[in-house]
Amino acid sequence: MADIDVAYCIAQLRQHLPCVPPMPVGKLKVLHRSRDYEGMVRLIRTAMNIEVRLLVGWVNSGGPEGMAKAPAWIEVPANMPFYGSSEFKMLSIRMFLRKDFLEANTYDKIAIAIAHELSHVVLDSIHHPLCKEEKAVDLTAMLLGFSRLYMSAAQTSRGTLGYLTSSELSAAVRILVPTRFRIMRALSVFVRNFPRPVIATVVALSIWASEKINSKIELHKLLQAEAADLLIPRTINSYMTLVGAQVNFFSLTKTFLVTRPTQLDLASRGRKLRDAACAKHRVKIDAGAAYAYEYRDQTGSLIGRFEVSSCPSLRESPGP
Missing domain, CATH: 3.30.2010.10 (Metalloproteases ("zincins"), catalytic domain)
Structure with a gap:
């Protein structure tokens, strides 16, 4: 299969x-x-x-x-x-x-x-x-x-x-x-397979990491809210339409329908969207979010895909 x-x-x-x-x-x-x-x-x-x-x-x-x-x-x-x-x-x-x-x-x-x-x-x-x-x-x-x-x-x-x-x-x-249930599942499997001293260490580490887990949950909620606010379907140009937005874990994937694939310049579009994502969503990207962009033809076949998961570091402008 x-x-x-x-x-x-x-x-x-x-x-x-x-x-x-x-x-x-x-x-x-x-x-x-x-x-x-x-x-x-x-x-x-x-x-x-x-x-x-x-x-x-x-x-x-x-x-x-x-x-x-x-x-x-x-x-x-x-x-x-x-x-x-x-x-x-x-x-x-x-x-x-x-x-x-x-x-x-x-x-x-x-x-x-x-x-x-x-x-x-x-x-x-x-x-x-x-x-x-x-x-x-x-x-x-x-x-x-x-x-x-x-x-x-x-x-x-x-x-x-x-x-x-x-x-x-x-x-x-x-x-x-949801993330919390996957973590609970992983811990339960761990508990069944390792001795008690190791379990105690894992529990201590999980308590220490709880704040980070909560922050990740909040990040996921922010991405979900962002996806819900998008107008779908939305015409981008004469051959491209935004048809879907899906939040998976800590990534937001936008899916575009392309009716004339030969007119799609993925390299140029990738550069523009990367700059736009970093300008608008740098805080979320720095916190671990990723923005993915998928392009599919009318049969649903994937034409191209790229992802923005990091941004260039901000540097101060050189002095006079």
């Missing part, structure tokens, strides 16, 4: 999908402890706001062609009614879960498998151009409240779940999971 541009795919999905809060894992854990797998399916379906009748089957074997080892699969109609329509709400959709997968795995892996299958319903029902891309289905599940579960459970020492590669999952986590 070919690698994907994670940031671009997420930007495309975000144009059609809502911002969903993280899935309440406490309820999932309770249902999992009682082996109420059907309850887990209902809870996840409700959290994803999928108003269809869902029939769940528990199987020991079988599955569609090429999915003999898949932990779960779902059957959707070839002509899916549009999401939210009366026809959509009248649908009966069948989901299948393998019993051995349910019995051998933790609540978070089971939740990921269910969310992935239900994300097929979401993408098919909005007729999204990425609906047949399995990696985009994983990204959809992450966008719809499961990004933290993907971060902690999709790739572990016990195996991999989903279609994203390790680097693609890491890129998605950097975009979708």
